[in-house]
Amino acid sequence: MKSAEEPQLPIGTGQEFWEERKKETLPAQEIKNTATWVNPAFKDTAPFKLKEGEPTNLILFLTQPKESNHGAQKAKRKLVILPELERGRSGLLGQIIFSDQDGRLYRDLNIKGVGLFEKAVENGGYTASPVRPTARDNEILGIFDYEDAVKDAAWAEELLKAGIRTYRIVAIVDLHEIVYSRGEMVSVEEAKKMHILYSDSRPVAEIRAFGTKERISHLAHPSSKRLKAALKDTKALVAQELGKDDLTFEDYAEWFAKTLGEQMARLRKAGLVHGNLFSQNITLDCRIVDLDTVKRIKEIDFSEKDPHKNEVQTYEREFDNTAEALATLLDFMRASDDIRLPRDRVTYLRYFREAYYKELKKSL
Numbered sequence: 001m002k003s004a005e006e007p008q009l010p011i012g013t014g015q016e017f018w019e020e021r022k023k024e025t026l027p028a029q030e031i032k033n034t035a036t037w038v039n040p041a042f043k044d045t046a047p048f049k050l051k052e053g054e055p056t057n058l059i060l061f062l063t064q065p066k067e068s069n070h071g072a073q074k075a076k077r078k079l080v081i082l083p084e085l086e087r088g089r090s091g092l093l094g095q096i097i098f099s100d101q102d103g104r105l106y107r108d109l110n111i112k113g114v115g116l117f118e119k120a121v122e123n124g125g126y127t128a129s130p131v132r133p134t135a136r137d138n139e140i141l142g143i144f145d146y147e148d149a150v151k152d153a154a155w156a157e158e159l160l161k162a163g164i165r166t167y168r169i170v171a172i173v174d175l176h177e178i179v180y181s182r183g184e185m186v187s188v189e190e191a192k193k194m195h196i197l198y199s200d201s202r203p204v205a206e207i208r209a210f211g212t213k214e215r216i217s218h219l220a221h222p223s224s225k226r227l228k229a230a231l232k233d234t235k236a237l238v239a240q241e242l243g244k245d246d247l248t249f250e251d252y253a254e255w256f257a258k259t260l261g262e263q264m265a266r267l268r269k270a271g272l273v274h275g276n277l278f279s280q281n282i283t284l285d286c287r288i289v290d291l292d293t294v295k296r297i298k299e300i301d302f303s304e305k306d307p308h309k310n311e312v313q314t315y316e317r318e319f320d321n322t323a324e325a326l327a328t329l330l331d332f333m334r335a336s337d338d339i340r341l342p343r344d345r346v347t348y349l350r351y352f353r354e355a356y357y358k359e360l361k362k363s364l
């Protein structure tokens with residue numbers, strides 16, 4: 001047994017959950033790239049080499065096997081695809097324990113902007129699809145843009161300084177080419193001429209460090225086995241973070257409710273609004289993620305779109321959205337046959353509310 005002074009490494013259930021995760025992979029291949037920004041917080045602690053102005057072999061892009069005279073060729077590498085509801089653009093490189101210079105420990109190494117994967121209609125699995133533009137906000141499915149990545153990284157640093165649980169961006173990497181279809185690579189400039197990318201696009205890959213990448217929304221996965229495995233893994237991960245040998249699911253649900261309330265209060269005390277706090281943007285180890293929608297409350301022009309909205313109503317809406325995400329987590333847990341939560345949903349929502357107001361009363 002480890003002493004209270006000796007922290008346990010955040011491995012969760014380790015190889016057990018990794019084997020379950022590896023059941024959902026897609027072929028990927030290395031592409032030409034250059035690291036444009038590397039977080040100095042990982043300069044001497046990351047177990048992999050990243051240097052600004054140089055390429056890295058960490059960057060992969062989803063592909064489909066090329067057809068040859070001997071049938072489909074297998075891709076040399078694969079990315080673990082986490083169970084998004086419909087589509088996604090990120091992949092998991094692996095489970096590896098490392099820290100930042102502040103002593104925070106991470107396990108899941110993820111890259112965002114790896115191309116597009118979508119749920120297949122015929123079998124419910126996932127398949128790699130060519131990236132494509134949409135009419136909504138000049139978005140390109142499968143691509144992450146440089147400006148959004150810079151914003152995301154900056155907000156992550158600010159949230160961490162405010163004591164808010166989130167991920168940390170390890171690096172932002174410029175992509176010089178993308179995989180368009182069945183292993184065919186095109187340069188970024190050529191992709192713009194082909195109208196695959198917009199003329200002002202700057203596609204990047206964002207390397208991110210998580211405790212667990214699993215979100216509340218991932219529990220909607222059709223496999224009950226994976227749902228149980230994700231919850232069991234996160235429960236072990238949280239116990240290790242707290243220096244405990246184990247937690248019951250009841251302990252975990254209580255910890256999550258109280259911790260989530262604290263995070264919401266700290267956001268408000270910092271004068272920040274996430275803007276998109278639903279179950280897809282809250283991890284199972286209670287980190288608030290996907291920060292490119294974060295804004296300062298003082299910079300929001302409430303008269304611009306809806307004159308009836310104000311600061312108080314904005315925070316009330318974000319509070320309600322987050323409480324709904326907590327309720328969703330509780331519902332998923334209750335849907336599992338071998339998870340028993342003796343307390344009802346109202347009790348855990350009360351924990352959330354009480355922790356929120358208790359944290360608000362604390363001085364900054």
